[in-house]
Amino acid sequence: MTSSQSHLIFDTMIGGTKPVTVVDNGHKCPFCCREKLEGVIAEDGPILLIANKYPVLQDTVQTVLIETDDCAAELSLYSKEHLHRVIRFGTEKWLDMIASGEFESVLFFKNHGPSSGGSIRHPHMQIVGLRHLDYTVNIPPASLEGIVISRDGGVELAVADKPLVGFTELNLKLADLGQLDRFADYLQICAHYFLHHFNRHCNSYNIFFYYIGGQITAKVMPRFVTSPIYIGYAIPQLSTRIPDVAADLKRIYGL
Numbered sequence: 483m484t485s486s487q488s489h490l491i492f493d494t495m496i497g498g499t500k501p502v503t504v505v506d507n508g509h510k511c512p513f514c515c516r517e518k519l520e521g522v523i524a525e526d527g528p529i530l531l532i533a534n535k536y537p538v539l540q541d542t543v544q545t546v547l548i549e550t551d552d553c554a555a556e557l558s559l560y561s562k563e564h565l566h567r568v569i570r571f572g573t574e575k576w577l578d579m580i581a582s583g584e585f586e587s588v589l590f591f592k593n594h595g596p597s598s599g600g601s602i603r604h605p606h607m608q609i610v611g612l613r614h615l616d617y618t619v620n621i622p623p624a625s626l627e628g629i630v631i632s633r634d635g636g637v638e639l640a641v642a643d644k645p646l647v648g649f650t651e652l653n654l655k656l657a658d659l660g661q662l663d664r665f666a667d668y669l670q671i672c673a674h675y676f677l678h679h680f681n682r683h684c685n686s687y688n689i690f691f692y693y694i695g696g697q698i699t700a701k702v703m704p705r706f707v708t709s710p711i712y713i714g715y716a717i718p719q720l721s722t723r724i725p726d727v728a729a730d731l732k733r734i735y736g737l
């Protein structure tokens with residue numbers, strides 16, 4: 483048994499060959515060329531799970547969940563039916579990888595927009611099994627809690643009062659898998675809020691899913707250039723706008 487790692491090893495040789503289409507630069511979108519996609523692991527209509535063609539992280543299994551065949555679509559704009567289908571598919575594949583026992587932990591996350599850290603615009607998520615690294619020890623339990631905005635149908639939405647990075651993070655807790663569609667509805671509200679009602683400069687967000695102690699939690703965070711105070715000193719910051727965020731979400735989305 484190999485001991486736990488604290489760092490993932492990034493293969494720069496593979497990294498250098500990766501296409502970048504998050505900004506329109508004339509590159510063809512690799513996720514639109516469906517007939518050329520290799521390594522399909524699972525599919526549900528327009529939704530695909532494929533092996534990542536550029537597995538830059540050593541000692542991991544990297545997969546990509548292509549959410550739709552519409553390159554210009556966005557999770558915040560999906561019909562309820564498609565939204566539920568995508569989140570059910572992704573959660574199922576993520577939990578399958580956790581249950582396989584092959585990994586110390588499994589990441590499940592989404593990047594959207596130029597400041598999110600993603601390189602491809604086409605709506606997608608990633609599920610990454612880490613053979614020798616347990617991410618859960620890096621997540622302070624308090625960072626997944628917060629001031630509760632809404633509790634509805636087995637889903638709790640809170641605005642973080644001890645954010646992981648800052649300044650504004652929304653945390654969603656799922657009571658049981660039977661409420662997954664409602665959980666998806668809330669994810670969509672959070673993504674829509676950050677893109678359309680939060681800050682006119684916000685065009686990027688991340689969703690991070692956590693499975694810790696049997697509890698599924700998702701964190702939705704708007705992305706900007708990250709504060710040097712966090713990068714250099716690991717000090718998260720809390721926005722003074724937190725009460726406004728809670729009030730806005732209630733008012734705009736009727737929570």
Ligand SMILES: [Zn+2]
Pocket residue numbers: 511512513514552553604
């Ligand atoms: Zn595309």
